Amino acid sequence: MKFPKTYTLKEVSEIINTEFVGNSNFPIFGMNEIHVVEKGDIVFVDHPKYYDKALESNASVVLINKKVECPEGKALLISDDPFRDFNKLTHFFKPFKSASSSIAETAEIGDGTIIQPNTFIGNHVKIGKNCVIHANVSIYDNCVIGNNVTIHSGTVLGADAFYYKNRPEGFDKLLSGGRVVIEDNVDIGASCTIDRGVTGDTTIKQGSKLDNQIQIGHDTVIGQKCLIASHTGIAGCVIVENEVTLWGQVGVISGITIGKGAVVYAQSGVAESLEGGKTYFGSPATNARAKMKELATIKNLPSLLKNAKRNSK
Amino acid sequence: MKFPKTYTLKEVSEIINTEFVGNSNFPIFGMNEIHVVEKGDIVFVDHPKYYDKALESNASVVLINKKVECPEGKALLISDDPFRDFNKLTHFFKPFKSASSSIAETAEIGDGTIIQPNTFIGNHVKIGKNCVIHANVSIYDNCVIGNNVTIHSGTVLGADAFYYKNRPEGFDKLLSGGRVVIEDNVDIGASCTIDRGVTGDTTIKQGSKLDNQIQIGHDTVIGQKCLIASHTGIAGCVIVENEVTLWGQVGVISGITIGKGAVVYAQSGVAESLEGGKTYFGSPATNARAKMKELATIKNLPSLLKNAKRNSK
Amino acid sequence: MKFPKTYTLKEVSEIINTEFVGNSNFPIFGMNEIHVVEKGDIVFVDHPKYYDKALESNASVVLINKKVECPEGKALLISDDPFRDFNKLTHFFKPFKSASSSIAETAEIGDGTIIQPNTFIGNHVKIGKNCVIHANVSIYDNCVIGNNVTIHSGTVLGADAFYYKNRPEGFDKLLSGGRVVIEDNVDIGASCTIDRGVTGDTTIKQGSKLDNQIQIGHDTVIGQKCLIASHTGIAGCVIVENEVTLWGQVGVISGITIGKGAVVYAQSGVAESLEGGKTYFGSPATNARAKMKELATIKNLPSLLKNAKRNSK
Numbered sequence: 001m002k003f004p005k006t007y008t009l010k011e012v013s014e015i016i017n018t019e020f021v022g023n024s025n026f027p028i029f030g031m032n033e034i035h036v037v038e039k040g041d042i043v044f045v046d047h048p049k050y051y052d053k054a055l056e057s058n059a060s061v062v063l064i065n066k067k068v069e070c071p072e073g074k075a076l077l078i079s080d081d082p083f084r085d086f087n088k089l090t091h092f093f094k095p096f097k098s099a100s101s102s103i104a105e106t107a108e109i110g111d112g113t114i115i116q117p118n119t120f121i122g123n124h125v126k127i128g129k130n131c132v133i134h135a136n137v138s139i140y141d142n143c144v145i146g147n148n149v150t151i152h153s154g155t156v157l158g159a160d161a162f163y164y165k166n167r168p169e170g171f172d173k174l175l176s177g178g179r180v181v182i183e184d185n186v187d188i189g190a191s192c193t194i195d196r197g198v199t200g201d202t203t204i205k206q207g208s209k210l211d212n213q214i215q216i217g218h219d220t221v222i223g224q225k226c227l228i229a230s231h232t233g234i235a236g237c238v239i240v241e242n243e244v245t246l247w248g249q250v251g252v253i254s255g256i257t258i259g260k261g262a263v264v265y266a267q268s269g270v271a272e273s274l275e276g277g278k279t280y281f282g283s284p285a286t287n288a289r290a291k292m293k294e295l296a297t298i299k300n301l302p303s304l305l306k307n308a309k310r311n312s313k
Numbered sequence: 314m315k316f317p318k319t320y321t322l323k324e325v326s327e328i329i330n331t332e333f334v335g336n337s338n339f340p341i342f343g344m345n346e347i348h349v350v351e352k353g354d355i356v357f358v359d360h361p362k363y364y365d366k367a368l369e370s371n372a373s374v375v376l377i378n379k380k381v382e383c384p385e386g387k388a389l390l391i392s393d394d395p396f397r398d399f400n401k402l403t404h405f406f407k408p409f410k411s412a413s414s415s416i417a418e419t420a421e422i423g424d425g426t427i428i429q430p431n432t433f434i435g436n437h438v439k440i441g442k443n444c445v446i447h448a449n450v451s452i453y454d455n456c457v458i459g460n461n462v463t464i465h466s467g468t469v470l471g472a473d474a475f476y477y478k479n480r481p482e483g484f485d486k487l488l489s490g491g492r493v494v495i496e497d498n499v500d501i502g503a504s505c506t507i508d509r510g511v512t513g514d515t516t517i518k519q520g521s522k523l524d525n526q527i528q529i530g531h532d533t534v535i536g537q538k539c540l541i542a543s544h545t546g547i548a549g550c551v552i553v554e555n556e557v558t559l560w561g562q563v564g565v566i567s568g569i570t571i572g573k574g575a576v577v578y579a580q581s582g583v584a585e586s587l588e589g590g591k592t593y594f595g596s597p598a599t600n601a602r603a604k605m606k607e608l609a610t611i612k613n614l615p616s617l618l619k620n621a622k623r624n625s626k
Numbered sequence: 627m628k629f630p631k632t633y634t635l636k637e638v639s640e641i642i643n644t645e646f647v648g649n650s651n652f653p654i655f656g657m658n659e660i661h662v663v664e665k666g667d668i669v670f671v672d673h674p675k676y677y678d679k680a681l682e683s684n685a686s687v688v689l690i691n692k693k694v695e696c697p698e699g700k701a702l703l704i705s706d707d708p709f710r711d712f713n714k715l716t717h718f719f720k721p722f723k724s725a726s727s728s729i730a731e732t733a734e735i736g737d738g739t740i741i742q743p744n745t746f747i748g749n750h751v752k753i754g755k756n757c758v759i760h761a762n763v764s765i766y767d768n769c770v771i772g773n774n775v776t777i778h779s780g781t782v783l784g785a786d787a788f789y790y791k792n793r794p795e796g797f798d799k800l801l802s803g804g805r806v807v808i809e810d811n812v813d814i815g816a817s818c819t820i821d822r823g824v825t826g827d828t829t830i831k832q833g834s835k836l837d838n839q840i841q842i843g844h845d846t847v848i849g850q851k852c853l854i855a856s857h858t859g860i861a862g863c864v865i866v867e868n869e870v871t872l873w874g875q876v877g878v879i880s881g882i883t884i885g886k887g888a889v890v891y892a893q894s895g896v897a898e899s900l901e902g903g904k905t906y907f908g909s910p911a912t913n914a915r916a917k918m919k920e921l922a923t924i925k926n927l928p929s930l931l932k933n934a935k936r937n938s939k
Contacts, residue, residue, distance in 0.1 A: 096445070098427045099430055099448070102431055114724040116725055116746065117728045117746050118449070118728055118745075118762070118764075120429065120448035120449055132722070134764065134766075135746035136431070136449055136762055136763075136782075138431075138448045138449045138466035138503075140447075152785040152786065153785060154467055154504065154764060154780055154781075154817065154819070155467075156449075156465065156466040156467045156503040156525075159465040159466060159503040159525065160500075162522070162524040162525070170498060170538060171538065173500065173522075185796060187786075189786075190782040190785040191780065191782060191819050191839075193467070193503040193525040193543075195525070207796040207797060209797050209799075211841075212782075212785065212821070212841050213504075213819055213839065215524075215525050215526050215543040215544060225797065227790070227797070229788070230788070230819075230841040230859050231841060231857065231859045231877070233526070233562055235561065248859050249562070249859055249875070249877045249895075251544070251561050253579065266877050266895055266897075267580075267877050267909050269562075269579055283580050284608075293615075294611060294612065294614070295910075297618075298924065299920065301920070301924070304618055305923075305930055412761070414743060415743045415744055415761075431762070432744075433743050433744050433761035433762055433779070451744075451760065451761045451762045451816075453760075467817065469762075469778065469779040469780045469817060472760070472778040472779060472816040472838065473776075473778065473813075473815075475838070483811060483833040483851060484835050484851065486813065504780065504839075506816040506817050506839055506856075526817075526839065546839070546857045546875055548855075564857070564893050566892070580893075582892055582893045584892075596893050606928075607925065607927070610928060611924065
């Protein structure tokens with residue numbers, strides 16, 4: 001998430017009312033969560049276990065709860081609660097705005113695009129040419145949709161990331177300021193939910209086709225020409241490379257990568273990164289052929305055990 | 314479900330045109346399904362197998378299809394079809410009313426609460442302060458929502474219980490007259506469905522956070538500070554105690570209890586009550602560590618069997 | 627999918643600009659996909675592997691990419707791309723029309739039927755008597771709904787089939803021109819998605835009851851008096867016979883048949899046709915009792931293996 005203009009370290013420190021370490025004119029271009037942070041960005045860290053990761057990341061500014069040594073060429077913002085102050089910044093730069101009509105005046109909609117009745121299109125949404133957005137779709141603020149995209153009824157683009165900090169007084173939500181980006185020639189079925197990125201983008205790349213009732217978590221990237229069948233759920237921060245096929249009711253854990261051209265059979269549970277070009281099955285998902293063999297072995301188990309016993313006599 | 318005023322046994326018997334046993338002035342305060350019945354309530358029973366349970370329950374009045382002996386201090390309503398007559402009462406006290414506008418005039422909405430476009434809010438719904446109800450949400454009649462609640466697009470609160478009696482001529486629906494109650498500081502993701510209670514409440518207690526596409530059945534109670542990930546389905550009459558975590562695509566059978574602080578891994582199927590404070594996995598769900606061991610054993614089965622065979626020679 | 631009037635072979639060949647084999651006056655009544663094709667219909671085939679199946683089907687006209695010998699009493703349409711030209715015909719006979727209001731003027735709605743706010747009802751939809759269509763439902767063009775039907779909020783009837791041809795330049799969608807047909811006394815829960823047929827009907831027969839968040843694929847037929855629990859997903863071209871029960875989160879692969887009265891337990895994956903009157907469990911689903919036994923064996927595996935080893939010493 002880039003700021004609308006370059007801010008100085010001092011200006012940002014005043015927004016969140018914190019001390020800083022570094023040149024007061026140190027330029028800041030944006031803010032991002034650790035998964036997608038870039039040079040010029042602020043990142044936040046509030047647990048000593050992750051201090052090094054944050055300090056050595058691409059981030060130029062680290063919002064941190066200890067006055068550590070500042071890495072060369074970087075700056076620090078010292079806060080007693082970096083999570084709270086990161087939220088303050090998100091709220092400052094991307095405040096939630098209520099909508100006064102079903103289709104926001106600030107939305108841009110390309111030529112030839114059809115918007116069916118009862119669909120909600122939020123502030124600053126951009127939709128390309130020759131799309132069909134069916135009835136009762138909800139598109140939250142700032143989402144970006146390419147050309148020749150079809151979105152079926154009931155689908156929700158841009159709801160908040162499911163991302164909470166467990167505090168003694170209750171769960172504290174990390175505010176979402178990111179976007180959903182749908183590239184050209186994507187089809188999205190009915191009643192899918194695609195959450196926006198926390199600070200970055202949740203992206204569905206060109207030519208991918210999604211069936212109904214699919215869940216895609218925040219900051220996840222679906223590659224080009226993927227096929228995803230209904231009721232499949234993909235958690236946040238997942239990378240699905242190009243030409244992957246996920247059959248129905250598959251679950252994918254957060255933070256992993258599914259390699260190019262991989263095929264995952266229905267009802268599988270993907271609990272670790274999968275190499276491309278192969279076929280997987282099971283919960284947890286493993287090589288499909290090995291899994292089939294395993295299932296056959298289990299089926300024959302009673303007779304196999306009987307044999308083992310008989311042989312032993 | 315309490316009646317708007319106290320009714321007498323005679324008055325109720327006239328609504329449903331049945332005989333009664335007891336004092337005609339016997340006071341009746343409400344009606345409830347056996348799971349949630351309280352003193353002063355009517356309960357119904359139509360199978361001899363459950364007569365004792367109903368007669369010994371908290372119910373003060375039993376709507377029953379046999380003239381049994383009346384327990385002391387209680388009353389009976391004798392009907393040839395208690396299911397039909399219980400429905401008649403629900404229809405009498407909570408008739409379905411069509412809505413004339415997206416936001417019912419009788420709905421009460423607290424200060425600072427934002428209702429986004431295309432959202433439906435039914436009759437007598439109460440929403441607290443500082444909530445955000447996003448676009449295309451549907452909230453049926455009589456639902457109650459606390460303060461600081463967020464509900465994302467596509468979510469449906471208060472649809473009917475999935476509860477049918479199998480009659481020779483077809484399934485006969487038990488009418489739903491209950492409510493959905495969402496306490497303070499609850500977040501509900503996009504495209505969730507939370508059914509109302511048959512006569513009581515389906516409740517999500519304070520501080521709990523639900524991801525997208527979650528299904529919660531009638532009369533189920535989700536405790537405080539629970540975390541539920543997407544595509545999880547919980548059947549009716551379940552009790553999920555405080556601080557429970559259910560990961561994605563978990564299924565929970567009706568009528569059971571998940572103890573405080575339990576954690577259930579993704580894609581598990583909970584088929585019986587679970588003790589609190591432990592971690593579970595599998596379908597059916599069992600102790601996670603034992604399940605992991607089991608999975609490892611299965612993976613090694615071919616070599617284990619080979620060894621067993623070799624040793625036996 | 628029947629044409630609005632009888633067309634001649636020559637007329638159709640001019641619509642799609644192809645050569646034909648047969649009498650130019652050869653009458654054509656409609657077009658259908660291979661699963662549901664009838665006498666008088668056009669079918670398409672573009673792979674030599676399926677030539678015989680198409681030529682020997684009920685179809686009277688075969689749209690094909692090779693000038694094969696024409697079966698007696700039939701006709702051919704010769705195209706370099708039958709998939710593209712079948713789509714051209716669908717587009718010609720069932721063009722997508724945008725809607726100018728939430729309830730299309732051409733929709734027919736029976737007496738006593740209640741349509742709640744924010745519901746979309748497309749062109750030429752027919753809804754019978756005494757139905758309740760709750761808020762935020764989406765019903766696409768040409769769907770047909772019987773009498774005494776209840777449809778809960780968020781449900782989508784008639785979205786497109788998930789059916790693509792994998793071309794070098796990307797997935798090419800087979801256009802859907804079919805319908806969804808809901809018979810009398812059907813209840814459909816909240817946030818279900820029922821796709822229309824490619825050329826035929828997706829049908830839910832009388833008296834069946836669907837819970838929430840259920841997915842039904844194109845051209846699938848659900849028999850009479852079936853019970854389907856939430857989060858169950860049924861792929862396209864499935865036949866579910868009468869009085870079948872599918873519990874929650876079941877998945878059913880495309881093209882199979884589930885026999886009359888079968889019961890499938892929660893989270894099962896149905897990967898082949900199931901005989902009626904029996905109970906099934908597992909992924910892949912198998913006889914429930916055998917599966918339970920298998921699960922028990924697995925649980926006892928460590929001790930069974932230990933015994934086998936001990937015996938062998």
